[in-house]
Each structure stands twice: as C-alpha cells, then as structure tokens.
Amino acid sequence: MNIQFAPYQILIFLLCILLILRTFIFFINKKKTIREFIVSVCVWGTIASIGLFPNITVELANIIGFELGINFLLVTSVIILFYFVFSQMLKIDKMENSITKLIRQQALQKLKNELEKKS
Amino acid sequence: MANSKYSKVYIVIPAFNESTVIAKVISDIKNKGFKNIIVVDDGSNDDTYKIAKNYGCIVLKHLINRGKGAATQTGLDAAKILGAKVVVTMDGDGQHDASDIKKLVNPILNNKCEVTLGSRLVSKGMPISRKVMNVIANLITFLFYGVYVSDSQSGFRAYSSKANLYINTTMDRYEFESEVLAQIRAAKLKYIEIPINIHYTKYSRNKYNTVKDFQAQNILNGFKIVFKLVIRSIFS
Numbered sequence: 001m002n003i004q005f006a007p008y009q010i011l012i013f014l015l016c017i018l019l020i021l022r023t024f025i026f027f028i029n030k031k032k033t034i035r036e037f038i039v040s041v042c043v044w045g046t047i048a049s050i051g052l053f054p055n056i057t058v059e060l061a062n063i064i065g066f067e068l069g070i071n072f073l074l075v076t077s078v079i080i081l082f083y084f085v086f087s088q089m090l091k092i093d094k095m096e097n098s099i100t101k102l103i104r105q106q107a108l109q110k111l112k113n114e115l116e117k118k119s
Numbered sequence: 120m121a122n123s124k125y126s127k128v129y130i131v132i133p134a135f136n137e138s139t140v141i142a143k144v145i146s147d148i149k150n151k152g153f154k155n156i157i158v159v160d161d162g163s164n165d166d167t168y169k170i171a172k173n174y175g176c177i178v179l180k181h182l183i184n185r186g187k188g189a190a191t192q193t194g195l196d197a198a199k200i201l202g203a204k205v206v207v208t209m210d211g212d213g214q215h216d217a218s219d220i221k222k223l224v225n226p227i228l229n230n231k232c233e234v235t236l237g238s239r240l241v242s243k244g245m246p247i248s249r250k251v252m253n254v255i256a257n258l259i260t261f262l263f264y265g266v267y268v269s270d271s272q273s274g275f276r277a278y279s280s281k282a283n284l285y286i287n288t289t290m291d292r293y294e295f296e297s298e299v300l301a302q303i304r305a306a307k308l309k310y311i312e313i314p315i316n317i318h319y320t321k322y323s324r325n326k327y328n329t330v331k332d333f334q335a336q337n338i339l340n341g342f343k344i345v346f347k348l349v350i351r352s353i354f355s
Contacts, residue, residue, distance in 0.1 A: 093347075100185045100291050104193045107159070107179040111197055 005052060012051030016044040127204035128224055129155040131194030132176075133187050133274075134211035138165040140322060144209075145174045147217035157197050158211070161190035167211075177201070187274070188295025192288050199283055204228075207277045215275045216316040223277035223313055233282040233308040236268055237275030237315035245317060256297070263348050264301035268312060272296045275315050282308050294344055 005013075023040040026032040032040075050056055050073070057069030066072040130153050134141055141158070148156055158171035162184035171178045179197055181190060191208050198206040205227050209215040215237070223235040239245055240253065253272060260271040274296060278286060285306035288298045303310055 089347075096291065097289055099183075100189045103181045103183060103185050104189060104196070107181055107193050108196055108200070111177070111179055111200060115200070 009051050013048050016048035016051070019044045123152070124228055125153060125221075125224065127155075127202065128153055128220075129157055129198040129201060129203040129206050130220065131157045131159065131191060131198060131206055131208045132171075132211045133159050133161055133190030133194060133208075134163065134167050134171070135161040135184060135187070135190070136163045136165050136167060137211040138163070138167045138170055140213045141167055141211055142170050142174060144211055144213050144217075145171065145176060148220065149174075151217045151220055153207075153217075153220060155201070155203070157194045157201075159190040159194045159197070161185060161187070186291035186295070187293070188288060188298070189291040191274070191295060192286075195278070195283055195286055199280075203283070204280050205277055206280075206283050208274055210274045212322065213320060214318050216318065219275065219313075219315045220277075222315070223275070226311060226313070227277055227279045231309075232311045233279045234303055234310035235277045236270065236310055236312045237273045238268070238270040238312045239273055239275075239315060239317045240269050245319065259345055259348070260297040260300060264297055264304065266297075266300040266304045268300060268310075270312070271300060273315070282306070294348065 020041055023032060023037055023044075027034070027037040054069065057073050059069075061067070061069045061072035064072060066075070130148050132141075132144065137144070145156055145158070156171075156174075156176040158167075158176045158178045160168040160171065160178060160180045162181045168178055168180055177197065179193055181193065194208065195206055205224050207220055207223055209217075209220075219237065223237060226232050226235050240250070245253075253270060257267060257269070257271045261267040272293070276299075282303070285308065286299055286302055288295055288302065290298045
C-alpha cells in the first residue's frame with residue numbers, strides 16, 4: 001500500500017504533534033493536569049488523524065447520515081465552538097458575580113463598622 | 120416623624136452618576152416625611168456620594184460600578200441590618216414620584232400584602248417604544264420566571280421585612296427586576312400592583328441612552344439579556 005500525503009497534510013500533522021508536545025511539557029512541569037493533557041491529546045490527535053486520513057470523515061458522515069464528510073466536519077466544529085463560547089460566557093458570568101459579591105460585602109462591612117462605632 | 124408609623128420605613132436609592140438630580144430626589148422624599156434614606160453609590164465618578172452624605176442619608180459605596188441590580192441588593196441588605204420594617208426601592212434619576220411612596224408602603228403596613236409593585240403603565244408620558252419594550256420584558260419574565268405582572272421592570276417597589284429576607288438576587292443589571300419577581304413567586308409572597316406616576320424628564324431619557332446599565336432598555340441589549348437567560352437556564 002503506497003500512501004502519499006499532500007504537503008498541507010504533513011503540515012497539519014506536524015503542527016498537531018508540536019501542540020501535543022507543548023501540552024506534554026506543560027504537564028511534566030505541572031502546569032496542566034492529566035485531564036487537560038488527555039483532552040489536549042484527544043483534540044489534536046483527532047485533528048491530526050483527520051488531516052492525514054480525510055476519508056475518516058466520509059465514513060463517520062455515512063454512519064451518522066450526512067451526505068458529505070465536510071458537512072459532518074462543519075457541523076461538529078460549530079457545535080464544539082458553541083459549547084466553548086457558552087462555557088466561557090458562564091465562566092465570565094461567575095467571575096462577575098464574585099466581583100459583585102466582594103464589592104457588596106465591602107460596602108456593607110463599612111456600614112457595619114460605622115454602626116459598631118456608634119454603639 | 121420619628122414616632123410615626125413610617126419611622127421604620129427605609130428608602131433605597133441605587134445611584135450611578137446622579138449628582139445633578141440626587142439632591143432633589145432626596146429632598147422630595149424627605150418632604151414627604153421619610154427620613155431613613157439609603158443611597159447606594161454604584162461606583163460613581165461624580166459627587167453623588169458627597170451630595171447624598173451632605174443631605175444626611177446613609178450612604179454606601181460600591182468601589183466600582185456593578186449595576187443597578189447589585190446596588191439595589193446592597194441597599195436591601197443594608198436595610199435588613201438597620202432593622203427596616205418596610206423597604207422601598209426607587210430610582211435615583213428622579214423619574215419616580217416621592218408622593219407615591221405612601222401608596223406603596225401603606226398596604227404592607229396594613230398587612231394586606233408583603234410586596235407592592237409600582238406599575239408605570241397607567242401613567243401618562245411613557246414613550247411608545249418604552250411601552251412596547253415593557254410588554255416584551257413582561258412576556259420574557261413570564262416565560263423564564265412564570266410571573267406575569269403589568270410592569271415587570273419597574274424599580275419602584277416596597278417590601279416588608281419578611282419579604283426582604285427572601286430577596287437575594289444574583290443578577291447585577293437590568294435582569295434584576297425580573298429575578299426579584301421570581302423570588303417573590305418562589306417564596307409565595309403576596310404582592311399587589313399599585314399604579315404610580317412617572318416623570319420622564321430629558322435627563323432620565325438621556326440617561327437611558329448613555330449609561331451602560333440602562334442601555335438594557337434598547338432592543339439589542341434586550342436580545343443580549345434573553346440570550347443570557349437562555350444560557351443560564353441551560354448550563355447553570
């Protein structure tokens with residue numbers, strides 16, 4: 001079996017390997033947890049695999065019911081991106097709530113201190 | 120006034136950069152016989168704090184602007200600490216009429232209900248665009264919180280001390296008013312709606328268009344709020 005890869009496929013593969021290596025170094029230096037490392041390997045590993053063997057998407061598309069592999073890829077990417085955007089929004093929301101709590105507590109504490117002084 | 124039936128009534132005013140009108144708002148309230156006024160300066164960068172202090176109010180300050188909802192909740196908590204029997208919340212831009220305070224407070228003092236909600240819809244002078252926005256906001260409030268009132272976004276409300284114990288909101292900005300309604304419903308507190316007067320001055324109208332918090336009244340921000348509520352209900 002003679003498999004030939006186009007230059008862009010090799011480029012994608014190398015880029016993914018680099019990113020996995022980078023995460024691995026972070027993991028070794030304890031800057032990332034094992035969970036984050038595994039997720040990273042899965043994500044970049046999948047991208048590298050699809051880059052090298054685009055036919056995987058055709059097979060997956062057939063299984064799920066899409067006519068074209070590219071449709072499957074696009075829909076999946078949009079879903080994943082939406083998920084990330086939503087989770088980021090929630091994180092920001094939580095952070096905003098924490099800031100508000102602090103600010104409010106500080107204001108109320110000042111009032112309590114004033115009342116204590118008076119009494 | 121100290122021994123009157125209103126001596127344990129506290130008025131909460133969330134204020135952000137209201138130095139041009141806050142003095143009049145406070146004076147009007149005092150002239151109606153209410154001396155306990157809590158002004159929550161929500162990170163203003165003008166003299167709002169100083170003016171409110173000079174007028175003898177209890178003034179709390181947010182170090183940075185956190186929104187009308189956050190400021191009102193701080194005021195409600197402060198009223199709890201101060202032992203308020205009834206707490207009235209009203210806007211700091213002068214659109215609410217101090218002579219309506221008694222209309223809101225009396226039903227609570229007479230044990231007719233725990234919460235009174237000021238309703239602007241009967242008042243004259245409200246721009247049509249605002250009326251439409253209000254109807255949409257009412258529907259959204261009903262959809263997400265299951266409460267339908269004629270003016271879900273009115274900031275002019277009164278709470279008994281019992282009701283104040285249940286109000287503990289997390290939404291900082293415009294969504295706050297709807298969240299309060301949800302908590303009133305969850306706690307099964309009896310509420311009534313009271314028609315109130317509204318003064319849409321050039322100042323207050325202009326403020327809606329310039330201050331971030333009040334921009335929520337425009338359509339784009341309305342969408343943002345709905346989007347936020349959807350996300351919250353799905354992911355929280």
